[in-house]
Amino acid sequence: GNSVTQMEGPVTLSEEAFLTINCTYTATGYPSLFWYVQYxxxxxxxxxxxxxxxxxxxxxxxxxxxxKETTSFHLEKGSVQVSDSAVYFCALVLNxxxxxxxxxxxxxxxxxxx
Amino acid sequence: EPEVTQTPSHQVTxxxxxxxxxxxxxxxxxxxxxxxxxxxxxxxxxxxxxNNEISEKSEIFDDQFSVERPDxxxxxxxxxxxxxxxSAMYFCASNPSGIYEQxxxxxxxxxxx
Numbered sequence: 530g531n532s533v534t535q536m537e538g539p540v541t542l543s544e545e546a547f548l549t550i551n552c553t554y555t556a557t558g559y560p561s562l563f564w565y566v567q568y569x570x571x572x573x574x575x576x577x578x579x580x581x582x583x584x585x586x587x588x589x590x591x592x593x594x595x596x597k598e599t600t601s602f603h604l605e606k607g608s609v610q611v612s613d614s615a616v617y618f619c620a621l622v623l624n625x626x627x628x629x630x631x632x633x634x635x636x637x638x639x640x641x642x643x
Numbered sequence: 644e645p646e647v648t649q650t651p652s653h654q655v656t657x658x659x660x661x662x663x664x665x666x667x668x669x670x671x672x673x674x675x676x677x678x679x680x681x682x683x684x685x686x687x688x689x690x691x692x693x694n695n696e697i698s699e700k701s702e703i704f705d706d707q708f709s710v711e712r713p714d715x716x717x718x719x720x721x722x723x724x725x726x727x728x729x730s731a732m733y734f735c736a737s738n739p740s741g742i743y744e745q746x747x748x749x750x751x752x753x754x755x756x
Binding site for chain 1: 687
């Protein structure tokens with residue numbers, strides 16, 4: 530089946546530090562990859578996406594590159610802010626047919642301290 | 644910007660009671676989903692819905708669960724006889740075409756006592 534594995538948290542950083550959250554996947558077909566973010570007390574928001582190999586998704590200073598050779602989609606940000614404190618979820622969906630479900634990783638809690 | 648909305652934000656119910664969780668997907672979307680997240684665990688797929696029927700359901704989605712689109716805007720999840728282990732955050736999501744990203748609502752926290 531399909532699965533997503535991401536590094537366990539919590540990850541605690543100081544403001545302006547570099548953030549990386551590792552994500553690897555296994556898929557029976559050809560997936561699109563996503564990072565969703567969940568701020569405290571809120572729902573899931575799409576942060577960025579990549580729909581084919583070598584695509585780079587980016588948003589709000591975050592980036593992730595779809596690496597088919599290593600089945601990875603690591604999330605990075607060069608200088609985090611306190612407002613980036615949240616839980617980050619890596620997810621995939623197969624492109625083979627419409628209506629396919631999202632498969633999520635376990636989530637990584639990030640805490641940025643001033 | 645259009646959003647998925649969910650009501651209520653928090654529902655407390657006693658074991659064995661029926662609950663209905665409500666969602667209003669984005670208006671031009673055609674594919675609808677329910678997911679749940681037990682506290683501290685990963686987000687799990689429950690069911691997908693298209694053209695007024697279930698497209699796919701997970702092992703979690705047993706006979707106690709049902710979904711319905713009773714009118715042109717609402718999408719509901721019913722749990723007939725709640726169990727303690729149904730306590731979770733339930734997320735509704737929608738998608739215009741069935742591919743790529745899904746758009747999530749803010750969730751309903753269900754607490755079964």
